[in-house]
Amino acid sequence: MATAILVASGQLEADLGRVTLIGELALDGTLRPIPGAMALVAAARGTDIVEAIVPVENGPESAAVGGVDVRPAACFSQVVRHLAGLAELELLEPGETSRGSSPRVDAPDLASVIGQTVGRRALEIAITGRHNLAFVGPPGVGKTLLARAGAGLLPSLAQDEAAEVSRIHSVAGVADPHVPMSPWPPFRAPHHTISMQALVGGGPRVRPGEASLAHRGVLFLDETLQFRTDALDALRGPIDAGTVLITRVDGILALPARFMLLAAFNPCPCGWFGVDRRECRCEDGARRRYQARLSGPMRDRLDLVIPLDPGVRWFAHGVAETTAIVAARVAAATDAQRTRQGRSNAELAPGDLTAEHGFGAPLLDLLELRGRQMGLSLRRLHRAARVARTIADLAGSSHVASEHLDEALQHRPKELAA
Amino acid sequence: MIGVGAGPSPMTGALRASERECWVALSLVPGIGPAGFAHIVRRHGTAAAAWTAGPNGLESIGRLGPGAKDGLATLRREGARSVVRRLTERTAQAGGRIVTGLDDDYPLALRTLDPRPPTLFVAGDGTALTERAVAIVGTRRASGYGLATATDLGDELARAGIVVVSGLALGIDGAAHRAAVNAGGRTVAVLPSPLNRVYPPRHRGLARDIVRGGGVLISEVAIGAPVGRPDFARRNRIIAGLSEAVVVVEAPDRSGALLTAAAAITIGRELYAVPGQIDAQAARGCNRLIADHEAVIVTSVGGLLRQIGLTRDRKPPAVNTLSEVEAQVLQRLLDRSGSIEELVDRTHQPPASVASALTLLEARGLVNTFGGATFHPTLGARRLGGVI
Numbered sequence: 001m002a003t004a005i006l007v008a009s010g011q012l013e014a015d016l017g018r019v020t021l022i023g024e025l026a027l028d029g030t031l032r033p034i035p036g037a038m039a040l041v042a043a044a045r046g047t048d049i050v051e052a053i054v055p056v057e058n059g060p061e062s063a064a065v066g067g068v069d070v071r072p073a074a075c076f077s078q079v080v081r082h083l084a085g086l087a088e089l090e091l092l093e094p095g096e097t098s099r100g101s102s103p104r105v106d107a108p109d110l111a112s113v114i115g116q117t118v119g120r121r122a123l124e125i126a127i128t129g130r131h132n133l134a135f136v137g138p139p140g141v142g143k144t145l146l147a148r149a150g151a152g153l154l155p156s157l158a159q160d161e162a163a164e165v166s167r168i169h170s171v172a173g174v175a176d177p178h179v180p181m182s183p184w185p186p187f188r189a190p191h192h193t194i195s196m197q198a199l200v201g202g203g204p205r206v207r208p209g210e211a212s213l214a215h216r217g218v219l220f221l222d223e224t225l226q227f228r229t230d231a232l233d234a235l236r237g238p239i240d241a242g243t244v245l246i247t248r249v250d251g252i253l254a255l256p257a258r259f260m261l262l263a264a265f266n267p268c269p270c271g272w273f274g275v276d277r278r279e280c281r282c283e284d285g286a287r288r289r290y291q292a293r294l295s296g297p298m299r300d301r302l303d304l305v306i307p308l309d310p311g312v313r314w315f316a317h318g319v320a321e322t323t324a325i326v327a328a329r330v331a332a333a334t335d336a337q338r339t340r341q342g343r344s345n346a347e348l349a350p351g352d353l354t355a356e357h358g359f360g361a362p363l364l365d366l367l368e369l370r371g372r373q374m375g376l377s378l379r380r381l382h383r384a385a386r387v388a389r390t391i392a393d394l395a396g397s398s399h400v401a402s403e404h405l406d407e408a409l410q411h412r413p414k415e416l417a418a
Numbered sequence: 419m420i421g422v423g424a425g426p427s428p429m430t431g432a433l434r435a436s437e438r439e440c441w442v443a444l445s446l447v448p449g450i451g452p453a454g455f456a457h458i459v460r461r462h463g464t465a466a467a468a469w470t471a472g473p474n475g476l477e478s479i480g481r482l483g484p485g486a487k488d489g490l491a492t493l494r495r496e497g498a499r500s501v502v503r504r505l506t507e508r509t510a511q512a513g514g515r516i517v518t519g520l521d522d523d524y525p526l527a528l529r530t531l532d533p534r535p536p537t538l539f540v541a542g543d544g545t546a547l548t549e550r551a552v553a554i555v556g557t558r559r560a561s562g563y564g565l566a567t568a569t570d571l572g573d574e575l576a577r578a579g580i581v582v583v584s585g586l587a588l589g590i591d592g593a594a595h596r597a598a599v600n601a602g603g604r605t606v607a608v609l610p611s612p613l614n615r616v617y618p619p620r621h622r623g624l625a626r627d628i629v630r631g632g633g634v635l636i637s638e639v640a641i642g643a644p645v646g647r648p649d650f651a652r653r654n655r656i657i658a659g660l661s662e663a664v665v666v667v668e669a670p671d672r673s674g675a676l677l678t679a680a681a682a683i684t685i686g687r688e689l690y691a692v693p694g695q696i697d698a699q700a701a702r703g704c705n706r707l708i709a710d711h712e713a714v715i716v717t718s719v720g721g722l723l724r725q726i727g728l729t730r731d732r733k734p735p736a737v738n739t740l741s742e743v744e745a746q747v748l749q750r751l752l753d754r755s756g757s758i759e760e761l762v763d764r765t766h767q768p769p770a771s772v773a774s775a776l777t778l779l780e781a782r783g784l785v786n787t788f789g790g791a792t793f794h795p796t797l798g799a800r801r802l803g804g805v806i
Contacts, residue, residue, distance in 0.1 A: 115759065116759065117759065117762050117768075117769045118758045118759050118762060118769040118772075119759075120769075121770060121773075136791075137791070267790065267791075274562060274787070274788075274789065274790020274792055275757075275791055275792065276562070276755060276756055276760070276791075279561065279698055279700060280559070280561065281559060281699065282559060283558045283559050283588070284558045284592075285558070285588055285618070285620075288620070307757065307758075307790065308759075308791070309757045309759055309760075309791045309792075369781075370777070370781055373781040391770070402774075403770070403774040404774075405774075406773070406774030406775075406777035406778055407770050407773040407774040407777070409777045410758075410773035410774060410777040410780075411773065414787055414789050415789055416788070416789035
């Protein structure tokens with residue numbers, strides 16, 4: 001606006017039609033960074049605008065957009081001199097923020113997880129197909145460690161996905177200025193005291209919540225049952241639709257939020273229910289009340305629920321597979337999904353259970369049989385079928401076989417006995 | 419409280435009431451338990467005489483608990499006939515009927531109790547109360563082992579044609595009832611609450627299934643009786659009374675199931691207890707019953723059946739042949755229950771194979787987790803034990 005005044009009052013002669021000026025002007029004339037600069041530059045791309053002048057701090061993310069010349073400026077006088085043609089601002093090359101140079105998110109290596117072969121397997125399946133996974137087990141069993149190791153398994157994002165994620169992070173003001181367009185999917189782990197608004201987004205100036213910040217990545221809710229139940233329930237919409245809808249007086253705003261839910265919690269207040277050779281001191285009612293903190297509809301949306309127990313022999317398993325080995329399998333199976341259907345298996349619709357996607361008639365018959373034998377809902381069977389598709393992808397199989405389905409079904413959420 | 423300010427004038431109502439009506443009305447007086455009731459009726463000759471004697475006649479006996487006087491006054495104001503008519507209606511609405519110690523269908527097993535519950539409220543097929551019955555009781559803080567054992571016992575007893583009696587509580591009780599219903603057997607649930615308020619509420623569905631399966635819900639508590647703590651002690655006495663034997667499956671110290679065990683000893687029923695690990699809190703009550711020679715130890719389901727004079731249903735279930743991994747997993751579970759992780763360790767099979775094998779075994783009803791991490795073989799699997 002200051003620039004417009006200068007131009008309009010004739011103090012500065014410049015063509016503002018092809019330039020966009022982004023930033024907050026401080027009283028002393030310096031330019032302050034703003035959240036969402038990247039989104040604004042991205043919006044400018046494809047219009048007449050060829051040049052963006054941005055605060056220095058917003059430079060790298062803005063340049064990463066490409067297609068628009070980005071010139072960072074430290075203060076207003078630099079901007080004026082540049083526009084007047086007195087001293088040209090330096091052009092920031094998009095190449096300086098080359099993709100793939102950034103390190104992968106900091107995650108514990110799977111090799112450091114002792115035992116838990118079933119948990120590791122489930123993590124591999126869930127990350128590959130982007131299925132919602134919960135680890136349930138007593139304190140100290142390694143739920144959190146295993147879940148965090150999942151961050152290291154996430155395959156890199158496609159260019160357009162990375163741009164989408166970066167824009168959201170830029171708007172929220174959480175983008176790392178030094179890594180403007182990280183190819184690695186986000187792994188968000190909000191604390192359980194988080195408010196509903198902070199989890200799903202909203203507020204007077206709409207800000208993306210953790211659900212959106214985890215878009216294309218993982219939303220890890222450690223101690224899931226300690227979260228506010230209204231906050232947990234608010235995740236149902238985004239889990240189903242992949243977007244957060246925020247209704248306001250002036251309309252409905254949709255923020256992308258297609259995340260994989262990773263949950264971890266104790267099976268009961270004392271933590272030891274169901275673990276052989278250890279005693280649970282909780283009453284049946286207390287166990288049920290505790291588990292009911294995750295509502296039925298939310299439980300329905302979990303694809304894999306893995307009870308973890310301390311196992312029998314901790315130090316007799318030899319060296320476990322490293323993250324690098326498992327991540328390679330995950331990446332290959334992720335490519336298989338992209339090639340077949342252009343999206344993850346978690347996004348398969350019920351109508352996609354067809355031969356084209358590897359679901360033959362015998363398998364669908366088995367699906368129906370298991371449903372009747374085990375008293376499972378149609379929704380549960382659909383979810384199990386998607387997980388089975390991922391297990392087949394990990395096995396390099398174009399067809400989903402009965403053992404894939406049975407493995408998937410084993411990891412369904414189980415109700416406490418009546 | 420029953421009938422405040424409704425009904426005909428006290429005298430006409432009271433005078434025309436029958437012995438049965440007076441009996442029911444008298445049993446509704448708060449503070450008069452089975453012992454007090456028996457004493458009063460013995461003193462006055464009949465319930466009608468006691469009822470007519472009024473508060474002074476009853477007070478002289480000196481056995482009335484607190485609240486009895488007011489309660490009696492309220493009931494007398496409405497009149498026995500009206501009180502019983504309304505209670506009969508409300509009981510019928512809950513699907514039940516009133517059975518008094520005067521009636522022919524009063525359970526034979528309870529007739530010999532002294533004192534016996536004067537009035538019962540029964541829903542379902544009353545013939546279930548005339549057959550051979552065994553009680554299965556235990557803790558609400560049940561372990562997977564306890565639930566598996568209660569399920570096995572309930573299933574086997576039901577298949578052998580024995581009525582399974584229990585208290586409909588969460589945990590062991592519920593598992594025993596459910597197993598009997600699922601096996602197509604009959605089971606009797608003795609409620610600590612009125613018929614229209616199934617306690618615990620979570621077991622409402624189970625209560626419905628029990629009645630549908632030809633079983634019975636029975637309670638000593640009248641509909642509309644003052645809401646207090648559910649009366650577990652009196653409930654437990656009826657459980658023991660209805661059964662020829664009581665099996666305590668899993669009970670920590672001070673468990674309610676131990677009260678049922680004590681009642682069984684007092685009224686002369688056979689008492690059995692399932693042993694548990696010596697370091698398990700949940701098994702301390704059972705282990706002590708065995709150590710103190712108060713209960714006979716149950717070492718196997720078949721052994722218990724033999725001890726109460728039954729032969730076991732040996733028909734193996736129709737199960738197709740199992741794959742190698744499935745058979746291996748099941749064999750390990752028959753050796754000892756365990757989690758998937760342990761089974762991976764014990765079979766040296768990959769987690770994927772063990773998981774899919776377990777699903778198939780679950781689908782065929784050969785293993786069960788009861789919602790926990792540990793897999794237990796079912797009775798069907800044990801019967802199959804010799805085959806694989």
